[in-house]
Amino acid sequence: MAPGASARCARCNSLLCRNPPNSIERCLALTVSSLFLFIVANSYAFLRFGTPGNMRTTTLVTGVVSLWEESQYLLAGLIMMVGVIMPGFLIVLGLYVLLPLYLRRRVPDVGDVIRLLLHVREWAMVEVFVVGILVAYVKLANMAELVPGVSAYAFALLMITQAWTNGSLEPRVVWRRLAALS
Amino acid sequence: MLTARDAGLAVCHDCGQLVRLAGDHHHCPRCHAIVHLRRPNSIARSWALLIAAAICYIPANLLPVTVVDALGKTQGDTIMSGVLYFLHHGDWPLALVIFTASIAVPISKIAMLMYLLVSSQRRSVWRPVDRTRVYRIVELIGRWSMLDMFVVTILVALVQLGFFATMHAGAGAPYFGAVVVLTMLAAQQFDPRLIWDAVEARDDR
Numbered sequence: 001m002a003p004g005a006s007a008r009c010a011r012c013n014s015l016l017c018r019n020p021p022n023s024i025e026r027c028l029a030l031t032v033s034s035l036f037l038f039i040v041a042n043s044y045a046f047l048r049f050g051t052p053g054n055m056r057t058t059t060l061v062t063g064v065v066s067l068w069e070e071s072q073y074l075l076a077g078l079i080m081m082v083g084v085i086m087p088g089f090l091i092v093l094g095l096y097v098l099l100p101l102y103l104r105r106r107v108p109d110v111g112d113v114i115r116l117l118l119h120v121r122e123w124a125m126v127e128v129f130v131v132g133i134l135v136a137y138v139k140l141a142n143m144a145e146l147v148p149g150v151s152a153y154a155f156a157l158l159m160i161t162q163a164w165t166n167g168s169l170e171p172r173v174v175w176r177r178l179a180a181l182s
Numbered sequence: 183m184l185t186a187r188d189a190g191l192a193v194c195h196d197c198g199q200l201v202r203l204a205g206d207h208h209h210c211p212r213c214h215a216i217v218h219l220r221r222p223n224s225i226a227r228s229w230a231l232l233i234a235a236a237i238c239y240i241p242a243n244l245l246p247v248t249v250v251d252a253l254g255k256t257q258g259d260t261i262m263s264g265v266l267y268f269l270h271h272g273d274w275p276l277a278l279v280i281f282t283a284s285i286a287v288p289i290s291k292i293a294m295l296m297y298l299l300v301s302s303q304r305r306s307v308w309r310p311v312d313r314t315r316v317y318r319i320v321e322l323i324g325r326w327s328m329l330d331m332f333v334v335t336i337l338v339a340l341v342q343l344g345f346f347a348t349m350h351a352g353a354g355a356p357y358f359g360a361v362v363v364l365t366m367l368a369a370q371q372f373d374p375r376l377i378w379d380a381v382e383a384r385d386d387r
Contacts, residue, residue, distance in 0.1 A: 011378060012315070050343060058340055066339045078331065111212050114196075122366070128329050136337060
């Protein structure tokens with residue numbers, strides 16, 4: 001298959017496989033960017049809200065903690081999974097697969113890790129959370145003072161880098177590169 | 183059309199490797215996933231998860247998802263009353279976003295999956311391409327119902343103004359989260375190739 005070409009299913013015309021140019025290198029660069037953005041996004045507040053004497057700030061994790069303190073354990077666990085743990089796990093797994101491939105080194109259990117990565121991807125919902133920030137922003141804008149924090153922008157960029165990685169990562173290209181190593 | 187199944191081959195669900203089938207149990211030589219021609223008990227598992235989702239859908243919509251304590255009064259808001267609030271205040275773009283993500287997406291997803299399951303069980307040969315497209319839509323939109331749960335989390339964390347306004351998550355919120363997860367799992371269990379098995383069986387006759 002030529003670089004940039006794609007194949008489609010003969011029955012339902014669904015996309016089967018593509019061969020994006022420089023797939024591995026591009027995905028690695030995007031995943032490293034995602035790592036830094038993920039750290040920034042989860043370390044700082046994404047919104048400040050309140051009256052001048054009584055400002056509240058929140059990160060995604062402190063939001064989960066306040067749900068937990070209200071005994072909303074199920075919801076707190078779910079938000080923690082799809083908002084923090086799965087997106088972070090996705091970055092770690094991506095680095096484990098892509099970095100050795102880029103350096104042309106072999107690492108153990110890479111097949112199982114790629115399989116895990118494809119399943120984790122479905123449960124990482126950064127883009128839904130970014131729209132959630134927007135909706136919450138509009139809802140709260142008239143109630144009191146509301147200031148977006150640096151983490152809101154980091155989340156928006158993280159949404160872009162993760163979507164871009166998912167679009168550029170073609171498992172078949174990864175498998176071919178792995179096969180070429182051995 | 184010669185299919186892989188006719189040739190005694192199956193494709194790995196996870197990595198796309200072609201595996202020659204011989205005997206009962208197969209593992210993909212590349213990624214070690216279990217290989218099946220069709221997901222086992224696909225329809226029964228998908229039904230079970232979907233029915234559980236439909237049951238959770240009722241308390242998710244009847245119970246409040248947020249509770250506000252403001253100036254000594256307590257007010258619960260269901261998903262629908264939240265949408266109506268913004269509609270009455272002329273904020274229809276926001277009302278539309280919340281309506282789409284929290285009401286239209288979950289209900290149409292449950293309806294579409296039920297239709298796919300019933301039509302596959304009845305071995306329908308009607309418009310298989312469009313039904314496959316319906317399945318892809320279900321997979322694509324499922325995650326967006328999570329939107330309201332993220333919004334609830336942000337509101338609960340931020341709206342803590344003491345006597346003036348304090349926001350809590352309502353009893354309906356975990357049910358709503360359960361609907362999202364259960365419908366996503368139900369969609370994963372459904373095997374879209376079942377749609378085409380019926381078509382192939384007709385063509386062979």
